[in-house]
Amino acid sequence: MSDEPVLRVLGRVSSPLTDRSQAPCQGDEGGPEAVVTLEPDLAPAVRDLAVGQEVLLITWLDRADRSVLRVHPRDDPQAPETGIFATRSPDRPNPLGLHQVRVLAVEGTELRVSDLEAIDGTPVVDIKPVLGPVGERCHDPGGGASP
Numbered sequence: 001m002s003d004e005p006v007l008r009v010l011g012r013v014s015s016p017l018t019d020r021s022q023a024p025c026q027g028d029e030g031g032p033e034a035v036v037t038l039e040p041d042l043a044p045a046v047r048d049l050a051v052g053q054e055v056l057l058i059t060w061l062d063r064a065d066r067s068v069l070r071v072h073p074r075d076d077p078q079a080p081e082t083g084i085f086a087t088r089s090p091d092r093p094n095p096l097g098l099h100q101v102r103v104l105a106v107e108g109t110e111l112r113v114s115d116l117e118a119i120d121g122t123p124v125v126d127i128k129p130v131l132g133p134v135g136e137r138c139h140d141p142g143g144g145a146s147p
Helices: 040-046
Strands: 011-014 034-038 054-060 096-107 110-113 123-129
Touching: 034 040, 034 123
Parallel strands: none
Antiparallel strands: 011 034, 011 123, 034 110, 054 096, 054 123, 096 110
């Protein structure tokens, strides 16, 4: 068994955003609706996603500069340079994107979502539900996750 992580691309984003310069810094700052198309074998994993549900879409920002360690936040040259881990910049050593979106429709392995600032073709590597209050989660807080 290797100690190196291996990511599987689960699907891709289809978005009207085709260039990084078009994308807002965060989805709630004008991110458009987009479609996430997952691989057909993932249909069982999509089954319980519900319209209206908030999810975290995790993407691989494949056009990021992985050598960047400091940035001017929000591309503002007047802002002091800041270490990359204190920012949400897409340029970073491991360019994982984290996007909180609302599920607008589920059709097979296609999800239509709101407020997604990822650009067209961005690989999707995971989807996780946004957690609500402890009593509303689908697990036993004292006994671990339930199936």
